[in-house]
């Protein structure tokens with residue numbers, strides 16, 4: 531079985547590294563992005579304490595939150611006075627059921643009636659350290675995201691400012707996901723249906739559960755991507771930037787073990803008002819697909835017409 535590449539990002543981050551050392555890391559990322567769209571990233575410099583911290587608050591939330599607590603931070607649609615995007619949601623779908631709490635970069639002003647994604651984050655009150663731990667993690671991940679963007683620019687041979695100017699106010703998103711253990715009584719599968727991510731780059735952190743996340747490889751086979759450091763994958767906006775040379779690869783979660791699973795994807799995405807258009811020259815007639823898009827439009831469409839997020843069910847109180 532083909533496995534996904536593992537890339538040591540350490541040399542890229544070291545101040546004393548030469549341009550040559552950095553270019554070697556960038557070349558590995560470039561290859562992984564062209565070949566599979568998924569790679570493991572180690573040597574990323576995010577402290578173990580933060581990785582453990584974010585996994586712990588995720589686990590504790592799903593183990594302990596009551597229906598009332600979930601209801602108090604439930605995502606609301608625009609017609610219910612919400613913003614369609616931020617907060618707790620429970621997805622019950624044939625292709626995979628799960629629970630999630632979604633957070634996004636704050637927007638100012640955030641006034642009612644909210645446009646999609648433009649409301650305030652809804653932080654769980656318990657565990658009490660949820661918000662400070664998540665905010666410390668987000669801070670660190672934003673800076674890792676910027677460093678990986680610099681590596682992408684080097685690998686692609688474009689000015690780093692060309693990419694950085696479109697992500698310097700990255701409209702990031704953090705999802706805290708919970709998957710129930712298999713219950714022989716319920717037909718609903720625990721998981722997420724197949725999809726591509728719609729932003730630039732996803733940094734996925736999971737617990738130790740194996741045989742859950744699957745990635746579609748070049749030969750059309752679903753391969754398991756088991757836990758290990760960060761698992762990075764390319765979103766549709768990076769595919770757009772590279773005219774499809776970098777793949778936004780289909781993936782899904784089919785969680786069939788008896789114990790619950792948690793995962794925490796951090797989506798490093800463009801500035802809301804960035805226009806994302808191909809940076810690489812056209813190679814032929816396959817052009818029309820990559821004509822550029824305003825990220826705000828991509829985000830709004832993706833959140834309002836979710837494929838794998840449907841249907842949202844009301845939280846029982």
Ligand SMILES: O=C(O)CCC(=O)C(=O)O
Pocket residue numbers: 705707722727734736743781782783793794795
């Ligand atoms: O839970 C996982 O392993 C993957 C989640 C995912 O693909 C997503 O939220 O976009």
Ligand SMILES: [Fe+2]
Pocket residue numbers: 725726727781
């Ligand atoms: Fe995903």
